[in-house]
Amino acid sequence: MRSVKRLVGALHAIIHRRRVEAELDEELREYLAAAADAKAATGLSRDEARRLARVELGSLSAVKDWVGDVGWESRLESVWQDVRYAGRMVRRNPGFSVAAILTLMLGIGGNTAVFSLLDALLMRSLPVERPGELVRLVEQAPDAAAYREAFTLATHDALLRGGRSLSGVVASEALFSRPKEIEVRGERQRVFLQLVSDNYFDVLGVRAFRGRVFHQPGASSPGEAIAVISEDYWRRHYAADLSALGARFRFGEREFTITGIAPPGFRGTEIDVPVDIWVSVEQVVPPGSVDRIRGRWMRVMGRLEPGVTPARAESESTAILGRPVEFQPGGTGYSSLRRRLSEPLLLVALVVALVLLIACANLANLMLAATAARERELAVRTAIGASRSRILRQLLTESLMLSAVGGVLAVGVAYWISAALLAFLPPEQGTALPNLRFELNAKAVGFAALLSCTTCLMFGLVPALRATGRHGAADLRASAAVGQRNKSWLSRGLVVTQVVMCTALLTIGGVLLRSLQNLRGQETGFREDRLLVADVEPPREYAENRRDQLIEELRRRAAALPGVEIAAFSHVGQLSGFGLEYPVGFPGRPRSEHREAVAIEQRISPGFLTAMGTAFLAGRDVEPSDDARSTPVAIVNESFARQFLPGRNPIGERFFREGGSGSGELMQIVGVVKDSKWLNLRDDAPAMYYRPYRQQAGRAAVRFAIRTSGDPDAVSPELILTAQALDRRIMVSNVVPFREIVNRTLVIERLMAQVSAAFGVLALMIAAVGLYGVLAYSVVRRRREIGLRIAVGAPPGAVEWMFLRESLTLLACGMAIGLPAGIVVTRFVSSMLFGLSPHDPASIGVALSVLAVATVAAAYLPARRAAGIDPILALREE
Amino acid sequence: MPSEERGLVQGTLDMLILKTLALEPMHAYGVGVRLTQISRGVFHVNGGSLFPAFRRLERDGLIKGEWRASKNNRRAKYYSLTAQGRATLRRQTREWDSQATAIALILKASPGEV
Numbered sequence: 001m002r003s004v005k006r007l008v009g010a011l012h013a014i015i016h017r018r019r020v021e022a023e024l025d026e027e028l029r030e031y032l033a034a035a036a037d038a039k040a041a042t043g044l045s046r047d048e049a050r051r052l053a054r055v056e057l058g059s060l061s062a063v064k065d066w067v068g069d070v071g072w073e074s075r076l077e078s079v080w081q082d083v084r085y086a087g088r089m090v091r092r093n094p095g096f097s098v099a100a101i102l103t104l105m106l107g108i109g110g111n112t113a114v115f116s117l118l119d120a121l122l123m124r125s126l127p128v129e130r131p132g133e134l135v136r137l138v139e140q141a142p143d144a145a146a147y148r149e150a151f152t153l154a155t156h157d158a159l160l161r162g163g164r165s166l167s168g169v170v171a172s173e174a175l176f177s178r179p180k181e182i183e184v185r186g187e188r189q190r191v192f193l194q195l196v197s198d199n200y201f202d203v204l205g206v207r208a209f210r211g212r213v214f215h216q217p218g219a220s221s222p223g224e225a226i227a228v229i230s231e232d233y234w235r236r237h238y239a240a241d242l243s244a245l246g247a248r249f250r251f252g253e254r255e256f257t258i259t260g261i262a263p264p265g266f267r268g269t270e271i272d273v274p275v276d277i278w279v280s281v282e283q284v285v286p287p288g289s290v291d292r293i294r295g296r297w298m299r300v301m302g303r304l305e306p307g308v309t310p311a312r313a314e315s316e317s318t319a320i321l322g323r324p325v326e327f328q329p330g331g332t333g334y335s336s337l338r339r340r341l342s343e344p345l346l347l348v349a350l351v352v353a354l355v356l357l358i359a360c361a362n363l364a365n366l367m368l369a370a371t372a373a374r375e376r377e378l379a380v381r382t383a384i385g386a387s388r389s390r391i392l393r394q395l396l397t398e399s400l401m402l403s404a405v406g407g408v409l410a411v412g413v414a415y416w417i418s419a420a421l422l423a424f425l426p427p428e429q430g431t432a433l434p435n436l437r438f439e440l441n442a443k444a445v446g447f448a449a450l451l452s453c454t455t456c457l458m459f460g461l462v463p464a465l466r467a468t469g470r471h472g473a474a475d476l477r478a479s480a481a482v483g484q485r486n487k488s489w490l491s492r493g494l495v496v497t498q499v500v501m502c503t504a505l506l507t508i509g510g511v512l513l514r515s516l517q518n519l520r521g522q523e524t525g526f527r528e529d530r531l532l533v534a535d536v537e538p539p540r541e542y543a544e545n546r547r548d549q550l551i552e553e554l555r556r557r558a559a560a561l562p563g564v565e566i567a568a569f570s571h572v573g574q575l576s577g578f579g580l581e582y583p584v585g586f587p588g589r590p591r592s593e594h595r596e597a598v599a600i601e602q603r604i605s606p607g608f609l610t611a612m613g614t615a616f617l618a619g620r621d622v623e624p625s626d627d628a629r630s631t632p633v634a635i636v637n638e639s640f641a642r643q644f645l646p647g648r649n650p651i652g653e654r655f656f657r658e659g660g661s662g663s664g665e666l667m668q669i670v671g672v673v674k675d676s677k678w679l680n681l682r683d684d685a686p687a688m689y690y691r692p693y694r695q696q697a698g699r700a701a702v703r704f705a706i707r708t709s710g711d712p713d714a715v716s717p718e719l720i721l722t723a724q725a726l727d728r729r730i731m732v733s734n735v736v737p738f739r740e741i742v743n744r745t746l747v748i749e750r751l752m753a754q755v756s757a758a759f760g761v762l763a764l765m766i767a768a769v770g771l772y773g774v775l776a777y778s779v780v781r782r783r784r785e786i787g788l789r790i791a792v793g794a795p796p797g798a799v800e801w802m803f804l805r806e807s808l809t810l811l812a813c814g815m816a817i818g819l820p821a822g823i824v825v826t827r828f829v830s831s832m833l834f835g836l837s838p839h840d841p842a843s844i845g846v847a848l849s850v851l852a853v854a855t856v857a858a859a860y861l862p863a864r865r866a867a868g869i870d871p872i873l874a875l876r877e878e
Numbered sequence: 879m880p881s882e883e884r885g886l887v888q889g890t891l892d893m894l895i896l897k898t899l900a901l902e903p904m905h906a907y908g909v910g911v912r913l914t915q916i917s918r919g920v921f922h923v924n925g926g927s928l929f930p931a932f933r934r935l936e937r938d939g940l941i942k943g944e945w946r947a948s949k950n951n952r953r954a955k956y957y958s959l960t961a962q963g964r965a966t967l968r969r970q971t972r973e974w975d976s977q978a979t980a981i982a983l984i985l986k987a988s989p990g991e992v
Contacts, residue, residue, distance in 0.1 A: 023955075024929070027906060030954045031925050034907035037950065057925040066930045 024067060028060060082397040089398050096370060096773070097402060100363050103766050104406025104455060107356035109413025110759065112448045114349045117418060119443060120271075120436045121338050121345065127265045129205025130303075131331030133167075135310055137300040137317070138326050149334065150174050150296040153285060155321060156197060157292065159300065162320040165313040166302040168203030171281065172196040174299050174334075175273040177428045182277070183250040191233070192273055192431070193251060195281035198223055201262075203303050204269075211245045211260035214280050223282050227256040231264040232434070233276040254283060269301065271335035272432040301330050337425075337432055344752050347829055348421070351505060351759045356455065358501045358763045362770035363402075363459035365494040369777040371395060371467040378467055388468045395467060399460025400453075407452030411445065414438055424751040426744040462490070491774060492810055498767040499814020500821055502760075502851055507822035509760035510843030511833055512753040518835035519749060524742075525676025525685060526574065527613030531738035532712035533573065534719060537701035537731040548694075550727055551702055555605060557722050558706060563715050566707040568608035571693065573703035575745050579679055579686070582657040586644065587666065599640055599687040600678060601657065603696050609635070609673055611707040619651050619671030626692035633692065635671035640687040655689075662696060680745050682834060705738070712737040752832060764850065768858040775803060775862035779869075786866050787874025796867035803866050807859035815848055822847070891923065891931050892940075893974065896959060896967040899941060903958035905948060906932060932957060940966050 032053050039049035057063065090097045125131040137159070139148045156171035163169060172194060179190035201213040209231055217223040229237075229244065238244035247258045256279060268275035281298075285291045304313055310327040318324050332338075371378070378391060418438035425432070438444070536554060538547040551569065559567035572578050579600040606622050619635065626633050634655075641650040654666045667689070675685035693702075708715050716735040723732045743750070779786070786799055826838040836843070898904065898912050910923050935941045940963035948954040959967065 026953075027955050028925070028929070030905065030948075030952060031907045031929075033952060034905070034948070034954070035925075038907075038911065063926045063929055066926060067933045 021064070024064060028057075028063065032057060079397070082394050083401065085394065086398040086401045090401060093370065096366060099769060099773075100366070100402045101406045101409065103359040103363065104403055104452075105409040105413050106762060107352070107359040108403075108407050108410035108448055108451045108455065110352035110417050111349075111356055111451055112410055112414040112444055113417035113421065113438060114345060114352050115447050116414065116438050116444045117421065117436060118342070118345055118349060120439075121335065122332065122342055125331045126204075126269060126333045127206075127263070132329075133304045133306075134204075134330035135166075135302050135304055135313065135327035136330035136334065137302065138328050140324065140326070148296070149299055151298050151300050152294065152296055153281065153292040153298050156298060156300050158320055159302065159317055160197075160199075163302070163313075163316060165305055165308040165316050167305045168199060168303040170197050170200045170203045170301050171298040172200060172269055172301065173281070174297055175268075175270045175275070177273060177431045180251070184247070189237075189249075191276040193277040193279060194268060194270070194275045195284055196278050198280040198282050200278065200280075201228070203301075206262060206266055208260040209263040210242060211258075213260045213262070217282075223280055225254055225256050225283050226259040226280075228260040228262055228278045229258055230262050230267055230274065230276055232267065232274065234261050251279060252284060256283070267435065269299070269330075269333045271333045271435050272337050272429065274431065274434055299334055302327065335432075337429060337436075340748060344748050344832070347508075347752060347832070348755050350825075350828075351508065351756045354501050354505050355759050355763045355766070356451070358498050358505075359766055360455050360458040361494045361497045361501075362766050363455075364462055365491050365770055366773050367399065367459055367463040368466065368491055368494075369774055371463050372781075373777070374467075391468050392464050395464035396456070396460050399456045399464070403452040403456035403460075406455075407448050410452075411440065411448050414444065414448070421751070421755070424747055424754075426747050428744075466490070488778075495771060495774065495810045496814045496817070498770065499811055499851065499855070500818040502763050502767050503815055503818025503847060504822045504825045505756065505760040505763050506847035506850060507826055507844050508829060509753070509757040510847045511826050511836065511838065511840050512749070512756050512829065514836055514840060514843050515832070515834040516746065516749045516753040519681050519746060522681070522835065524681065525614050525674050526738075528737075528739045528742050530708045530710070530712055531611070531613070532704075532706040532708055532715050532719070532735070533738050533741060534704045534706070534716070534735040535573070535701060535731075535733045536569070536704055536723065537733075538727070539729040539731075540700060547700070550730060552605075554723055554726055554730065555704070557726065558704065558719055561715060561718050561722065563708050563710050563718075564706055565709050566607045566611040567704065568605045568611045568706075569693070569702040569704045570605070570608050570690075571603040571702050573741070574612060574676070574678055574705075575680065575741050576703070577679060577745070579688075582659055584644065584655050584657050584689075586653075586655045597644065599636075599644075599657075599689055602678075602688060602690045603693045604690045605693050608705055609690065611705045612676065613707075614676045615674045617672045617674060618649075619669070621671060622690070622692040624694075627694040630695075632665055632667040632695050633670045634667040635673055635690045636669050637673050637685065637688045637690075638675045639685055640689055641672055643687050667691060681742070749832070749834075752829075764854050768854045771807065771855065771858040772862065775807065775859055776865070779803070779862045779866045782866075783869060783874045786869050787871040790869060791871035791875060799869075800863045800867040803863035804856070804859050807855055807863075811852060811855045815851070819844065819848070890974075891927060892935060893967065893970045894921075894923075895928070895931055895935065896940065896963055896970070899957055899959050900964065900967055903944075903956045905954035905956050907954075909957070935963070939963075 032050070035053035035056065036046070036049040039052050040046055044052065126134070128134070136149060137151065137155070139151070151171075153171060156169060159166065159169045173196065175192060175194055180193045182189050182191055182193060198214050199216040201207070202215055206213070208228070211228075213228045214224065214226050227249070234240055234244055238247070244258055244261070248255055249258070250256075258277075262278070268278070302313065304310065304327075310329075314325065314327050317327070381391060382388075415438050422433060422436060536551060538550040542550070555567050555569060558564060561567075572580065579602070581598045581600050584597055584599045604622060606624055609616070609621060617638065622633065622635065636650055641648075644655070645653055650669045650672050653669045655669070656664050656666050658664065669689075673690075676688075677683075677685050678688060679686065704719075706712070706715060706719070719735060720732050723730045789799060790796070822844060823839045826833075830838040894913055895909055898909050898916070901912075904912065906925065906928050910925065910928055913921050913923050932941070932943070936943060936957075939960060941957045942960055943955045943957050945953050946956045
């Protein structure tokens with residue numbers, strides 16, 4: 001009760017501060033007047049009486065201060081005092097303060113950025129009803145480590161009909177970063193349109209923001225050709241005008257009407273590809289269509305009935321589908337980036353966390369030195385009556401001030417670091433950016449605030465406790481020697497900790513850089529210099545042979561461009577991450593034996609292999625004469641020959657592929673080429689065969705490969721102009737030097753190597769500057785001792801060595817612990833390495849030598865300064 | 879905190895103020911004069927001690943202040959006890975009595991009594 005009253009009173013006092021003060025002023029005036037009256041009554045003169053009254057009361061402002069001290073509003077007041085005082089200390093020591101704030105800013109900012117990325121990728125729930133109930137249907141792929149998340153529409157239909165443990169099952173098209181074309185009033189637009197089952201919005205529990213969404217049609221009401229657009233698309237394309245409702249567009253064969261706008265923030269269940277338009281798949285692939293059972297292009301997501309475990313739903317669905325399937329948590333949606341990025345991002349998180357820890361250890365050490373330097377001030381404050389807790393609070397306020405300023409700046413830095421990290425994403429993944437970009441939300445700010453407080457305690461508490469404890473700086477009686485010893489042990493321990501963490505960081509950076517180097521330096525089977533590639537797509541509405549003619553004509557004209565040596569094309573781009581894989585068979589061999597025998601097929605134009613720089617080992621290239629009328633031929637790579645035709649001369653052998661059009665047609669091998677990395681740079685080159693484009697045509701798009709005599713970039717505008725001149729409707733995109741494509745496949749590796757190397761260097765700098773600061777300070781403190789040593793005959797070299805030796809001892813201790821720690825940590829990244837073991841001696845060696853050089857550099861200046869001390873001046877001081 | 883009041887046992891000033899105000903509502907100066915009078919000149923309580931004490935007692939709800947015209951036609955803040963203040967005074971007086979008796983007994987004790 002009383003505390004409530006106090007609280008109210010205090011709040012009152014704070015809010016009505018001015019009135020309360022005015023009242024106190026008046027009361028004091030009255031008091032003085034009354035006192036003066038009383039004194040005048042004893043016969044003193046008016047003036048004398050007034051003077052005496054003032055003297056008795058003492059300083060008015062002191063009285064007011066005492067009154068003000070009553071209650072916890074004075075606590076606040078004293079906190080404010082602490083803050084002001086801390087601000088003064090911070091300003092008095094600008095070098096230290098700026099260094100502290102900068103390191104905290106980078107440390108906290110890096111952690112916040114990575115946290116917000118991880119949050120967006122791994123933790124953020126879809127903005128749907130009860131996302132915890134959603135499950136993703138997955139199927140174990142033949143490859144043990146992989147899951148398939150793509151199914152036929154029929155799978156969805158079967159689960160929808162037969163399932164009891166799921167309250168709803170939706171199918172949504174697996175989207176890639178390739179937009180689709182729609183026609184709005186005769187004008188073509190590229191949008192991310194997703195075909196979804198008509199119960200999509202109902203099962204997810206997403207209601208229309210404006211207008212209406214589509215629902216599962218009843219028996220009487222047939223489905224309508226309507227579409228729902230995202231709020232974001234509504235803003236971009238309709239300027240948030242409600243006239244969008246009722247607008248029509250053409251998609252494929254059908255006309256759709258926009259009837260609804262999805263709520264803001266809902267961008268579908270694909271994290272990588274935010275959806276612009278949703279259309280019911282029933283309108284495009286009607287029941288009974290062959291596309292319902294053919295092609296795995298749908299994702300299936302279910303909502304568990306309340307109380308049903310995923311395991312029960314799994315066994316039920318397995319029974320319905322007649323093959324083993326699993327359910328995985330689906331509340332965070334689908335993302336291929338999640339699979340690719342989460343492990344690297346966790347490593348980056350580890351790296352930035354280490355950097356922050358190093359920064360904390362470093363600041364703790366500097367704080368230790370700084371508070372020791374304030375020994376006298378703190379001791380005096382203790383002597384005049386400040387309690388231990390009061391001084392502790394004062395010191396912690398100073399730390400908190402530094403970390404708070406660092407934390408606020410960190411939020412800005414997090415923006416920047418997050419953008420820098422996302423800049424590593426290749427352009428084709430750019431669609432995911434709106435979902436991943438740093439958002440200033442409560443989570444991110446809370447995380448930064450939490451880190452600020454934690455770091456403050458980490459670097460501020462121990463020095464403050466030390467300073468105020470027995471024998472601490474605040475104890476006037478403390479014998480300097482005892483305090484000094486303890487403190488220097490702590491300080492040494494902190495230096496060693498930093499060395500350990502730096503060793504770990506630099507080792508990680510080292511092995512990742514080396515493995516990137518290995519990836520870049522390996523024998524790839526292609527030559528990436530002077531090579532230009534471009535995706536070329538003739539208009540889809542042209543007949544097939546007209547498209548082929550256009551492509552061939554463009555190839556001919558491109559070959560004639562100045563600076564072009566060879567112009568050729570393939571139907572799937574090398575290192576695009578895709579390949580058409582077919583089972584292959586050989587005449588006269590039993591089929592069962594080659595059940596798992598698959599090879600990647602690639603359809604190429606003459607000159608493609610030469611343009612890519614893939615060397616022929618035997619036989620010939622495909623020729624223009626290899627067309628639909630002549631014998632089907634193929635060129636195989638070394639792996640193909642080794643795997644399927646061991647010990648034989650492949651030339652002249654014949655094989656066929658199973659599946660696809662022309663299944664079973666025999667192809668004669670006419671050439672053998674070296675292996676070439678096809679899907680990515682990490683895996684071994686797969687077994688492949690190349691066949692003439694003319695013998696298996698019919699692709700909608702091709703990738704041109706143009707070998708140039710000079711800079712490939714110089715040819716790209718010419719190529720685009722040539723295509724435009726040929727037919728304005730030919731789409732030429734992704735015109736880049738092949739080197740760029742190679743780099744895109746190494747996004748993750750580059751991200752990891754560059755980020756860990758950059759943060760490693762940052763950590764090293766922090767640690768080196770810190771070591772320098774601590775040593776420089778220790779030289780100042782031991783001035784007298786050093787002066788004495790020099791005075792009694794120590795040569796400057798010995799003094800210098802004394803300081804260097806100490807740093808080197810610390811370095812050696814740190815490395816002794818850091819080396820095994822680094823090996824343990826690099827084991828964590830071993831799956832990301834290429835062509836080297838986690839304890840690669842070269843990387844570790846480089847890391848250690850970099851560290852040694854930095855340590856010596858940091859220690860050298862203070863040591864020199866120590867050796868240069870003038871003994872006479874040093875001893876005369878005091 | 880000023881601590882010039884001679885001989886005033888710590889923590890007792892609040893109790894004395896409450897007692898003084900229990901006799902009649904009074905302004906700050908009046909309380910100081912009254913304390914000196916009643917103690918026959920032993921306690922001289924300065925404004926520097928009185929004002930914080932008033933603020934403390936007011937904050938805790940034991941007294942309340944009210945602006946009124948004083949005898950010589952000036953405005954002054956008159957303090958009076960609240961019900962809670964009265965109760966606190968009764969309790970403190972009881973405690974003080976028993977403590978003072980106990981202390982007096984101890985101080986008067988002669989070797990023979992132990």
